[in-house]
Amino acid sequence: MENEKPAKKRLLWQLFLSTLYISAFTFGGGYVIITFMKRKFVDGLHWISNKEMLDYAALAQSAPGAVAVNAAILVGYDICGFTGMIVAILGTILPPLIILSVISLFYSAFASNLYVALVLKGMQAGVAAVIFDVVLSLGIDAIKEKSILSDAIMIIAFFAACFLNINVIFIILAAAFIGVMKAIIYNKREAKR
Amino acid sequence: MIYLSLFISFIQVGMFSFGGGYAAMPLIQQQVVEVHKWLTMSQFTDLITISAMTPGPIAVNSATFVGIRIAGFWGAVIATFGCILPSCFIVSVLAFIYRKYKNASEFGNVMSCLRPVVVALIASAGISILQTALFSENSVKLSNMDIINGVIFVTALIILRKFKCNPILIMSLCGVAGLCANLLAGAI
Incomplete structure (x- = not known):
């Protein structure tokens, strides 16, 4: 065990630097960070297999929370157990923590400037466009599945959130409940066969 | 106790946002704009704009931004910690379960009902942001556009x-x- 210690230290350091680097340079959120992780940990360092990485991506996306943090937890745990997990989380959250801290210090001075305010106003319209683009892509994919249940859930959830102002958490819990019911019914049908 | 309410708010954001990226947006909006009124809708829209232009997950970016504005540096650290804490627990448990029951259909069935909700919630948050971008606060009239x-x-x-x-x-x-x-x- 004594011999493993320096090796493990180096492994952890490398894991920290890799996650730090990935997090500092990935713009555009969770789906992008997973491609970067694959390039680094699968193709570059050969620490995990391609199939494992895909499984981790699916898990990270289906669990609650930020996809980048979830993926870092899974990869860190795989590579170096609990310590690896902590190190990977730190590497992932430090860059946004530092960058946003700096920006928020400037924000007040920034936002009261007329020119900056005009640029931000225009960018708000841009952000709205980006969000609607994402919604259209996701919505079209969801409708293509041709499941009446999922279409109904989507429409009801939209009305509940947008017009009835129902708490988002209740909407998610209700859908999860329907999902559990669906799983139970599905299992009973399988058992009958 | 501002630290405690920041912590509890962002635990909820971390626990109930599925799907990553913009999926966390409606929850952050609810906690930060509607429940606690830490930011106005216009500031929140600026925050989403800034988040989209800087690296890092929207939820972590928002936690830092809101935390530091409300309660300084430690506010940012506590909000960020709250935001990732549920992930740490849930994802480690999931990883363990996943290795045991890799091919279970229950998991897929629950997820198939959550995905359409995520789309609907993002759409709803998108509409709030579009409102802020197109109309001055609180008055949605065509003449004000x-x-x-x-x-x-x-x-x-x-x-x-x-x-x-x-x-x-x-x-x-x-x-x-x-x-x-x-x-x-x-x-x-």
């Missing part, structure tokens, strides 16, 4: 749908277009 921003929104959406180009580039161009158009309109 910011025509310049309306044109920018429609043009940007068409370009994004047709050419699938980099969203950060589009947003920056929207900012420049907004500045130029407003200065021109002021000059006339």
